[in-house]
Amino acid sequence: MNQVELIMPKMGESIAExxxxxxxxxxxxxxxxxxxxxxxxxxxxxxxxxxxxxxIMGKIFFNExxxxxxxxxIAIIHTGGAENNAPSNNSVTAAVxxxxxxxVALSQPESNSNISSISNSDSDRFYSPLVMNIAKSEKISMxxxxxxxxxxxxxxxxxKDILDYVDAKSKGQINVALPQNIETAPLxxxxxxxxxxxxxxxxxxxxxxxxxxDVQLYPGDEIVEMDRMRKxxxxxxxxxxxxxxxxxxxxxxxxxxxxxxxxKNKKEFEKREGEKITFTPIFIEAVxxxxxxxxxxxxxxxxxxVIKRKSINIGMAAALPSxxxxxxxxxxxxxxxxxxxxxxxxxxxxxxxxNQLKPDDIQGGTFTVTNxxxxxxxxxxxxxxxxxxxxxxxxxxxxKPVVLETPQGDVIxxxxxxxxxxxxxxxxxxxxxxxxxxxxxxxYLEGFDLNRTI
Numbered sequence: 001m002n003q004v005e006l007i008m009p010k011m012g013e014s015i016a017e018x019x020x021x022x023x024x025x026x027x028x029x030x031x032x033x034x035x036x037x038x039x040x041x042x043x044x045x046x047x048x049x050x051x052x053x054x055x056i057m058g059k060i061f062f063n064e065x066x067x068x069x070x071x072x073x074i075a076i077i078h079t080g081g082a083e084n085n086a087p088s089n090n091s092v093t094a095a096v097x098x099x100x101x102x103x104v105a106l107s108q109p110e111s112n113s114n115i116s117s118i119s120n121s122d123s124d125r126f127y128s129p130l131v132m133n134i135a136k137s138e139k140i141s142m143x144x145x146x147x148x149x150x151x152x153x154x155x156x157x158x159x160k161d162i163l164d165y166v167d168a169k170s171k172g173q174i175n176v177a178l179p180q181n182i183e184t185a186p187l188x189x190x191x192x193x194x195x196x197x198x199x200x201x202x203x204x205x206x207x208x209x210x211x212x213x214d215v216q217l218y219p220g221d222e223i224v225e226m227d228r229m230r231k232x233x234x235x236x237x238x239x240x241x242x243x244x245x246x247x248x249x250x251x252x253x254x255x256x257x258x259x260x261x262x263x264k265n266k267k268e269f270e271k272r273e274g275e276k277i278t279f280t281p282i283f284i285e286a287v288x289x290x291x292x293x294x295x296x297x298x299x300x301x302x303x304x305x306v307i308k309r310k311s312i313n314i315g316m317a318a319a320l321p322s323x324x325x326x327x328x329x330x331x332x333x334x335x336x337x338x339x340x341x342x343x344x345x346x347x348x349x350x351x352x353x354x355n356q357l358k359p360d361d362i363q364g365g366t367f368t369v370t371n372x373x374x375x376x377x378x379x380x381x382x383x384x385x386x387x388x389x390x391x392x393x394x395x396x397x398x399x400k401p402v403v404l405e406t407p408q409g410d411v412i413x414x415x416x417x418x419x420x421x422x423x424x425x426x427x428x429x430x431x432x433x434x435x436x437x438x439x440x441x442x443x444y445l446e447g448f449d450l451n452r453t454i
Contacts, residue, residue: 002080004053005073010040012357016159017069020062029057030229031077038074042226042359055079055290067131067156068116070289073264131157138166151235168271203293229324232234240386248381249435253442255397256281256416257450273339280371281341283394284314288334294437298366300387301428312414315365315385317439318352326352327385339454374399387412390434393443 010016010017025037037046037057062068135145140162148165159364215225223329226234262277269277291298300307312334315327327452328348333341351357367388372380373396381391395418402415422438 002055002078003058004055004079005401006037006052006075006077008040008068008070008072008074009049009211010070011040011047012376015042015070015359017067017397019067019156020064020074021046022047023066024058025057027057027060030053032055046229046355047358049074050198051077052339053077055080060288066159072255077244104263113172131159132163134159134162136167138162140166140220149235151232209321215304216334227322229322231319231327233324236382240383243386244384244389245427246381246384246423246431247431248421248423249431249438250379250419251438251442252417252419253445254402254415255418255445255448258445258448261448261450272454273342275339275342275346276288277338277342278345279394279397280316280369281338281345282448283369283371283392283397283445284330284333284345285338286315286441287314287367288312289444290437290440291367292334293440294433296433297390297424297429299389299428300366301389301425304389306428306442309366311366312365313364313366315362315368315388316348317368317370318349320352325370326357327365327368328352328357328361329363331364368392369394373418379421381421382423384423384425389427389429390437391401391423392438393421393423 021039021041023038025031030334031051033054034050034319038049057076058078060075062074148157148161150161218258234377266277298309313329313331314333315329317325317327320326330344368391370382370393372393376396377394382393383389384391396414398417400417401412404411404413419444422434424434
């Protein structure tokens with residue numbers, strides 16, 4: 001009988017491992033090609049792994065909850081048919097794990113059987129073979145491992161977590177002698193970041209002893225464990241506020257022409273393009289124009305250096321069925337017209353609702369837009385999506401009485417008004433730049449051409 005290895009797929013360029021959430025098939029089950037076999041979770045998104053061949057599910061090498069490196073065999077599929085040299089079921093073994101290679105030369109690592117997943121005899125915390133291999137190579141003790149805050153499932157230490165720890169330790173930012181009852185603060189943010197988070201400067205060693213207060217329970221209270229994504233979001237938000245001094249500016253914009261234009265053209269637009277046009281692509285178009293006018297908004301901070309981004313990649317916050325938010329990224333938004341932006345916005349929104357986003361879809365953002373008006377809010381103070389330096393919140397559009405200046409004098413008129421709020425990193429974005437950039441976005445929206453053709 002022919003045998004085919006089911007391999008842990010590569011879910012994105014920066015994804016090195018994935019956690020098995022649930023096996024959808026068990027040994028002995030019949031499977032069809034492309035039929036979902038298991039559910040996995042990366043530090044970016046959750047996904048299903050389809051069968052590479054039709055056949056019978058053979059040996060499963062990993063359990064639910066195991067963290068598996070990309071490229072490693074996770075199961076065997078018996079495809080049927082004769083094969084002269086086919087090994088028996090008893091001879092099937094998992095593919096050898098690709099060893100971690102640090103910057104300096106190391107001796108050949110031990111075989112996979114010698115570095116299998118273990119946990120400290122004094123602790124029930126799980127460590128994957130990849131993490132243990134790195135720890136052994138870098139001479140990190142079990143005590144140090146216990147002090148690392150993990151961003152993986154149930155607080156597990158991921159490859160990124162331990163490599164961040166190794167990097168910070170080499171720079172003298174880690175106090176190895178910390179007591180075991182003191183938790184070390186996250187080093188470079190959660191793995192939910194769209195791009196590698198800049199390291200903290202040496203002048204700010206990560207030896208924080210800040211701890212959350214104890215919470216008293218009252219009669220009738222219910223304890224609900226955060227899901228994996230909510231934990232990642234929580235870590236990312238705390239990290240962002242810790243890293244960037246946030247400042248938020250506000251403007252109110254008269255978007256009457258924009259609303260009238262959309263009301264006039266939305267039916268024709270949908271009939272001709274097969275897409276519904278919302279306000280979101282119009283907002284993104286205005287943001288792109290403003291970034292071209294103020295390119296110092298489209299940057300990131302790494303230590304004492306500023307990285308000026310060539311690409312304009314706009315993240316758009318989208319809701320998931322679970323109620324969590326995710327930020328898919330429109331790459332090279334400055335090269336797309338309004339029709340192209342509309343197609344991408346609708347595609348991302350639909351795939352987010354159906355849990356079909358891929359890891360690459362949410363990476364590489366240089367600026368983020370979040371629409372708090374979707375929830376009926378008129379304004380918000382969003383938290384920066386690291387390692388970006390600014391994020392725009394657009395509020396609900398509402399009719400309001402407004403004073404207008406005319407050649408015949410001031411008049412009061414009913415206009416479609418909305419608030420825009422920009423949170424920015426005051427390390428590199430001062431009030432003049434942040435305020436001018438925000439005002440420019442409002443100017444583009446207020447100046448929307450009522451006679452614009454589709």
